[in-house]
Amino acid sequence: MSVSSIFRMPNVLLTGTGSVQQVGVQAVKLGARKVLVITDKVLNQTGLVKQVTDPLEAENIQVDIIDEVVPEPPFENLEQIARGIRDQGYDVFVGIGGGSALDVTKALAIMMTNPGDVRELVGIEKVRNKGIPFILIPTTAGTGSEVTYNAIFTDIRDNVKKGIVSPYLLPDVAIVDAALTVSVPPAVTAATGMDALVHAVESYTAQRASELTDGIALHAIQLISRSIRTAVYNGKNIQAREDMAMGSLMAGISLGNAGVGAVHALAYPLGGKFKVPHGVANSLLLPYVMKYNVLANLEKFAQVAKALGENTEGLSLRDAAETAVHALARLSRDVGIPSTLRDVGVTEDDIPALAEEASKIDRLLNNNPRWLTVKEIEAIYRDAYEGQ
Ligand SMILES: [Fe+2]
Structure with missing residues (x-):
């Protein structure tokens, strides 16, 4: 491979059912005496947070909980939490929850050591100082x-999502314990699980994909595709939850290093005006974008079909690649995701504006296996509007 690539991971990664019990020991290794657990109100009312605070207290660590994280967190949410905790002497943060709670924890850790307006940290590698140590514990299988x-x-000034990108946002410790995901309801299991599958497929076929991310992404596709139906319809099945937890973790590692592409770019505008949840938008658009992308890398899409468990023996490369598109469309329908833009309230008149907005997300479009202009993006949206 001629192109150089970089691969990053959290310092320590704990996996396996029951691994959350290690959080106290891990916090001690980070020098913790006073820990802040960061989560949201819904989760704080379940017993899950106690599974984190008990092992911390067993190590004689002083523990406080803040449950003020809101969904799709605005910068104001970060600033408000930061004001209340800045002078409290916390030496380690532990974030537990879905993507929002984890993202807030990541940002708060660096805000403690990078004073000033948090908006100045938006963009690529704008963060000067490493943050205080932090541990992340997901309770859904999806965001990575x-x-x-x-x-x-x-x-909220322009209603646009903005990202802070910095190696300092990688946690000191990540703990992925499938037992924490058992009570996630079917619709959320479906949307977050399909988001993870999109991470795996998009990063595997991305321009920035490498040998390292390829192996990880393919295995993620196998794990998620074989277990997502069971996890959605029989959530108590721990084997299925373990596959989803591991699959989404691996998809996240691949996404973190190889990036994603046009599915995510076309999905983002649906979140703004139409409030389509991120995972639903991705899953809905995946077959339509893939139908367009397939020709750019038949070999890789044929491998995706195999990882999905499709029998591609005796098929031409072209047909094998096409099989992946149909298999993913069926999987998405099976777990209850709407299959057309019509189903989520988009009208034909909305399409040009959506295409215009998506065409500005260069960071993702440049990583897509096939080149798209606003014209092609509009055609894909029309295809997704009409349905297959
Ligand atoms: Fe995503």
């Missing part, structure tokens, strides 16, 4: 936030 080095927030 525990292993990526970006954090996304809403700027």
